[in-house]
Amino acid sequence: MTLDAMHWVWNHSQSKGNARIALLYVADQVRTPRCVVRLSYADFMEALNAPRSTVKAAVKAAVLSGELELQELGKGTRPSQYRLPKAVGYVRPSTSSGPDSDPLETHETTSSGPDSDPLSPNHDHASGPDSDPERAGFRPSSGPDSDPHSPTHSPSKHEGEPERQQQDDYGIPDAVRPLVDSMTASGVIVRWPFTGDQWFPLIALISKCGVPALVAYARRTADRTHVDSARYFMRGWSELPPKPAAGSPIHTPRPHLRAVGQSPEDRGIF
Structure with missing residues (x-):
């Protein structure tokens, strides 16, 4: 569900700036087909690395766009409940050999039984940064646990190519x-x-x-x-402005002209 929800935000969301980042964070935390998740402002502040006022404006913009629903306000230690309504039921396109086919997920599910799905609501899924490195654009490391049949597997020097240092950049x-x-x-x-x-x-x-x-x-x-x-x-x-739209006119400021007679040179005093 997480990858489907994030794919929807990346490819179909009309949000911009911090609102888009907030939606991406909500999608990253989704674990159920209903695309519902409970998050506090502290969670958003940590994810966006921004103050509460910025986070509040971002969440408000996402809600006003209709791409995020605030279903229940937080109370006490219980965080607010949010929902990505347009991501419900969305399934990202997949190909037989592309990165969206998620071969690692299939391998884990079939090899460890029906309850091992890392995105299942019943699975004790870790929420830390190592829970799904492929989402962040990482390539698997070359350690003993890496899948040699993964599309991102890099050939070693024994396969005829020069060894490249740390292919995961x-x-x-x-x-x-x-x-x-x-x-x-x-x-x-x-x-x-x-x-x-x-x-x-x-x-x-x-x-x-x-x-x-x-x-x-x-x-x-x-x-x-x-x-x-x-x-x-x-x-x-x-806080920087967004890139100018394609075709935006470029205005070159005129050089400042000093009034004649204001400098000693202009008055003939040397």
Whole structure:
């Protein structure tokens, strides 16, 4: 259900900015066919890495769009209940060999019995960042538990290709790698301590603002203060405007002209 709900948000949602990130987080937590999940504002704040006011505005925008329903307000320690109405019954397209066919899920289900479905409501499914690395765009590592028949399996040097160092790009999703490379090339060398679904807000910002704008902001910030982690930029990045629409006119400001006679040179005083 989680992958189907997230596929719907990525490909059919009309939301933008933080509202889209909020919907992606709700979809990531879905575990039932009804697409219902209980979440608190604290959960949203941690996922979006944003203050309560930003989260409140994002959730409100998602609800007003009709793509998110607030079915029950939280009470006491019981979080509010949300639902993705348009994702109910949605099944993502699948192919025999594409990544959407989810060969790892099929293998686990058939090999461990009917109760081992990691997305089943009865399964004790972990909600941490390692629960589904494929959702965040990761490739399986080359450790002993990796599936050698997976589509993302990389040939080893024994199969006729040069050995490539850490084919999983050191845990960085493909969608984020252009930003990481551009930041490093521009001299902003920082840690990227994101894991699992913590990458989703960053991927959404790349889609919203574009890599050049994020790098330019990071470069200006790093020139003023020492920055050790990419998390430091997240709040500023989230406040940047979206990329201009294709075909938007480019206005070049005119140079400032100083009035004649205002400078010593203009008055003939040298």
